[in-house]
Amino acid sequence: MLAHSRSLGHSSVMKLRNDKARYGWVAIGLHWLVALAVFALFGLGLYMVELSYYDPWYQSAPDLHRGVGLTLLAVVLIRLAWRALSPPPAPLAGHHRWERIGARLAHWGLLGLLLVAMVSGYLISTADGSGIDVFGLFEVPSLTGRQNGLEDSAGLVHYWSTWALVVLAGLHGLAALKHHFIDRDATLKRMLRP
Template sequence: MPNQNSPTRYGVVAQAFHWVIAALVVTQFVLANLAGDLPIGVHKLALLARHKSFGMTVLMLAILRVLWRLKNPPPELPAGMRPLERMLARSTHVAFYVLLFAMPITGWLMSSAKNYSVSWFGLFTWPNLIGKNEAAFELLRSTHDLLSGVLFVIAVLHILAALKHHFWNKDDVLLRMLPFTKARRPKSEVQS
């Protein structure tokens, strides 16, 4: 399997970025919700520390992913897609990239505004981006919360779109993002 994207398929590197980041984003929601249900205490802080470490990992991977994408343009969308569908697909992908930066950065700023340190799995500590500021903390907390809602809605639409491509349109959009799969044969090649 080639590392680079081809005109019709995502390469291994782009697929790895996609699925590792997708898994981390899901983990982020699970950890945040588990922490949200707990009273202030050691257990809650431990879950939030994990949330922060995984969140900063998303930021690092998002930077690498964008750099990789600049060098490796994605495959073309299927020819049969209507202009509105193309526009929706592209806007969703742009929104994802913006959120993959905005979520960690608002989280990092929020922690800085509370003067809570952001460690990376206990290995090192990220510097605080701003000084202690309660008003900024509240604003950043609401922004992080609001953006997480936007991310959730976009992710649901994105998953539904991927399933629609696969089961309804029967094209290669899902397969070309999955490892160990082959493109479907064009209808003209299928024996009747």
């Protein structure tokens, strides 16, 4: 009984950092926060482009989209810094070489598409020279000033990068489910708890 209670006490210690075998709570939390924000922003983006001028959400939906998008950019930068401080665990033994290469390409592809989507979204919103108000707390200024045609070209990049991001994230999720239900390995479990 005493050994059981000690093991429970030891397992309840909050593991923040990654180790060689598992992710810590910080990496897990940042992963799921980014995933939730990406799909929420994508859904909000699809919703807001269909709004009419007289819809009550016509002004507030884009403001919310921009505010969450810039907050997500900060979270992604924090996640990159955390990754440098606490490197991810090694791939699980037993994965094929093509799976390890595919996972690495998918992770860097997701990160690249995230950054392209957020920077292009920023450029859409600041192409007229105005800054972006973030939830009334502060304003992110325009770095480009007024640029004719920038809104349209950045809009095209934003549209395709967000679609590619969501498709790749969906494939990433399906791969995790394949590892969990077919391969029966700990790939998904490592991203659920340390």
